[in-house]
Amino acid sequence: MKKIVILGGGIAGVESAIHLRKYNFDVELISDRDYLYIYPISIWIPTKEKKFEDVILPMEDLAKVHGFKFTKGKVTKVNKDSFVLENGEIRNDFDYLIIALGQSKKKHKGIEYTYSICSKPEETLKYSEKLDEAIKKGRGTLTFGFGGNPKAKEAVRGGPIFELLFNVDYHLRKKGIRDNFQLVFFSPMPKPGERLGEKALKLMDKMFKKLNIKTITGKKIKQFVEDGIIFEDDTKQISDLTCFIAAGDGHPAVKEGDLPKTEAGFIKIDKYNKVEGLENVYAVGDSAALEGPPWKAKQGHLAEVMARNTAFNIALKEGLEKGEPKSYVEHINIMCLMDMGNGGGLAYRDDKKALLIPLPIIGHWMKKAWGVYYKLSKLGKIPRLPGM
Ligand SMILES: Cc1cc2nc3c(=O)[nH]c(=O)nc-3n(C[C@H](O)[C@H](O)[C@H](O)COP(=O)(O)OP(=O)(O)OC[C@H]3O[C@@H](n4cnc5c(N)ncnc54)[C@H](O)[C@@H]3O)c2cc1C
Structure with missing residues (x-):
């Protein structure tokens, strides 16, 4: 079975691992944190509605449930055919590489x-x-x-x-x-x-x-x-x-290496998440440069679409799926349940409409419910809803 290495254990990296494992690929996920940090629900830490432990999922638990290997390590450089870890180790022992390292800050x-x-x-x-x-x-x-x-x-x-x-x-x-x-x-x-x-x-x-x-x-x-x-x-x-x-700014390990990247240091990909000019390297989530309308934004739900598409597109190349490769571009929209403490608002934008629907009281509880759903579904304790 083909070996796939994923760099980064955030929303995009973990979703990639889960979906690649469905095709039985040999998956190793390397990340510098031994937990998945669920950013969207971390907003409540300062106001004490959530504790740090409430907004993480231990990587070992995810690895066990989905059957991938987790390696704790910091990536310092990503090249077209290899990557380097903080301890100096150079790795090229993969058939496919998926970069999901997120971004740094200006x-x-x-x-x-x-x-x-x-x-x-x-x-x-x-x-x-x-x-x-x-x-x-x-x-x-x-x-x-x-x-x-x-x-x-x-x-x-x-x-x-x-x-x-x-x-x-x-x-x-x-x-x-x-x-x-x-x-x-x-x-x-x-x-x-x-x-x-x-x-x-x-x-x-x-x-x-x-x-x-x-x-x-x-x-x-x-x-x-x-x-x-x-x-x-x-x-x-x-x-x-x-x-x-x-x-956001490009990730330092990407800036350090020779992957094709934008001036800001984001990885150039095609609409199927394949890194420009490379056959077996993909980038998903915040690390990748986005195509699309001027109002586009890097978001968690788009990171997940990219991850699922990438798993499908690799499976297609390996003859495990039928059909056409899947593109992330038509999934670009802004969808954000914006919490306001005692309520919320559903912000939505696509090519045709831009909405902010006020959701007094219920909006807050909807976002809280999403957090519970996210954690339980990633741990395989409840079934996943289509597209979520
Ligand atoms: C506070 C906050 C709230 C948000 N709310 C929403 C929301 O409501 N809805 C929504 O859709 N989006 C939301 N987002 C955006 C969303 O969280 C991001 O788009 C998403 O996390 C991107 O996923 P990613 O996996 O690409 O990056 P990340 O989640 O940043 O994951 C990157 C991973 O790579 C690892 N890593 C980084 N550097 C290295 C290295 N050198 N070596 C090894 N591993 C490394 C990190 O430990 C991490 O596990 C929010 C973001 C924030 C910060």
Whole structure:
């Protein structure tokens, strides 16, 4: 049976392993964390609705249920025909290679004065501690922002910062101390969240006003400092605690190697997830450069489509499937159940429509239910719903 090595044990890597195992391929998954971190439900760690243990799945459990081999290791370089591990080992013992390493973040001056919930899980835990300290003090200014990458517009990650901001607002209200805090949203983009459509922008604006959240948009960030943010016009927003989600950038191990990549360092693939010019190397999830409409975004559900398609396309090449190869491009849409602490909104965008449907109360519980479904279905404890 053909040997397939997957680099990265996130949403895309694990979904690839699960689906490749259905064809009985010999699958090894290499990742630097011995757990799958479920980013979409990690937004509740700072407000204590979830603990770290609630938002992970141990890799050994996944490996046992689905019958793949898990190896803990850090990849430092990926080339066209091999990859290198941190211990110096060069590996080329595979028939197919799937790269699912995710992305890194753009560096900003003074970024060390900020925290992120979209980086390593340890960062979210640090932010959570800092938020506790701020709450203990009883008053202060909390700022929340996200930035863009002009070289890869689809690598912007705005949804989670809105979710965190609304959740922190609700958390403070529940404690009866919201009036002691100034909450500020900032972004260099003049219309952050624009990719969700005009209606969504208006609704978001209404929410900010209703919840008394100050907004600073359309001003480039010059640098972060210990007690705030300095903008291009040298104005300063004081901040006792800054959560900033820098835009995505190519993964360092990809940048280091000789795979075809975009200027930002994302792997160039065709619509069947095959790396440009290579026959047996595929890239899935956030590591890959996306084709498609200008509002496209890197998302978990698209990462899963790419993973399932890749498993099918490899099986097709090996004569284990019939039909045409599957393309991810027609699956590009934005679908996000945006949590707001005491409710949520379903954001949806495709070529024909852009919607943000408010879901008071139920939206929050729908996202929580998705988290339970995700964990149980990946562990094979409940059947999977088609396409999910
Ligand atoms: C806070 C947050 C909330 C989100 N909410 C949603 C949502 O509601 N809906 C949605 O669709 N999408 C959401 N997303 C986006 C979604 O989580 C990502 O698109 C998805 O995780 C991408 O999967 P991936 O496997 O490509 O990357 P990742 O999930 O980042 O996984 C990368 C994996 O590679 C491993 N790795 C990294 N570097 C190395 C290395 N050098 N060596 C070995 N292993 C390495 C990591 O440990 C990790 O296991 C959210 C993202 C964040 C951050």
